[in-house]
Amino acid sequence: MVVDALPSHPEARPRHWARKMLSLVMAGVIALGSLVPVEAQQRRISFIRDAEIEQVMRDYLDPILGAAGLRKGFIRVVLVNDRSFNAFVADGKRVFVNIGAIMDSQTPNQIIGVLAHEAGHIAGGHLARLRNELEKAQAIAIIGTLLGGAALIGAAQSRQIGSNSTGAMGALLTGPEMARRSLLAYQRGEEQAADRAALTFLEKTRQSPKGMLETFERMSNDMLFSSTRLDKYTQSHPLPQDRVASLREAAVKSPFFNEKDPPARLMKHEMIRAKLYAFTGNASEVARRYPGHNTSLPARYARAIIDYRFGRPDNALKAIDALIAEQPGNPYFWELKGQALLEAGRASQAVAPLRRAVSLAPNQPLIRTMLGHALVAADTPQSIAEAIKELTNATSRDPDNFEGFRYLAQAYGRKGDEGNAALAAARGALIEGQFQDAQRFARRAMPLLPPNSAAYLAARDIAEAKPEKTN
Known part of the structure; x- marks a missing residue:
């Protein structure tokens, strides 16, 4: 598991066309819950x-995408390191899910309902239409302000006959408020449309909408006190109690309402929840949630991770070996063993279990990336050559894999291929949003690469690219 802070990643911030309207609508407009405050957007x-977690999310999402008429594999889930319960879409290619939503979901069906809702936004083209609504809201605000200004001028002229300007001042304020309410009304309509679409997708895939209903019931209960004091016309989402009532009425009509998650899916869900608690929580939290007397597979998984994280490598490796003995075909147990050895400074020993993990899950670029890392750290001519092969494979399968490009740059550097090392560094920096660094590495790479080769042209594209405008 890798945690990355990417403040300037293009999908982690509002698009430039939305920034002018932040006073009217925050960047998290198409989110599961309430509006995300501006300060939360900017952190x-x-x-x-x-x-492992991405694969489980893919297994949840792909049937929904098929039901929505969207391309499977093209849209993926991005895990946000946030313990709050939320999910959102920021483009047509990614669904962002807070890890808190997964950790707090008692069943796969609950998180599948969340994904179905977000797929409803993508299938409905809500993000593209939001741009038009933002532009419309700007126009409404400008027109309203101009009309208010004209009224103010008229009131000033009429003071000579005893009028007052109270009405004119009210008109002056109606422009931005009209725009804000117009945009929020649009958003409420899109949220309701996404809810309806989600119910359709769940029925097409013969899945229960009960989990989706339970999720919104929970959110409604969490907001019960505050929502009684909210003006529904100033909210971006329908009021929780109204939303739940509408969902409940529709959900119970589904012929699959009482359908249960298969046991194998439930186990995978518990495994990724245990993994998230173990990797993001502290030892005492994990000990409370997964005490020693709990001998379930998820509990033992969590405790093995905690032992590895908190400097008990012998205990961790013993526990991981026991997991492998129980499920020798589980690639993620082999991956964990390799990671524990690698981060304990035993890179050469990490290579074998990571090779085994790759053989069991050949389509997992993140596991190949870890194997590449171990091979680079082993630092022999043979391991460097193998690292380049594995990391090239990993980055071609996952172009957002900036860590893969980072290790690929190291591998080429140790081989003495400075041109490809600089190009890999440029690609990694570009993914991280470090635009100037990416261009600096690309300019360094160009004279070191064969003219007009694919690598040279890639470096030139980065060097000559124009940064995204922010206003």
């Missing part, structure tokens, strides 16, 4: 990459 967003 560093930390992402988590993990092959």
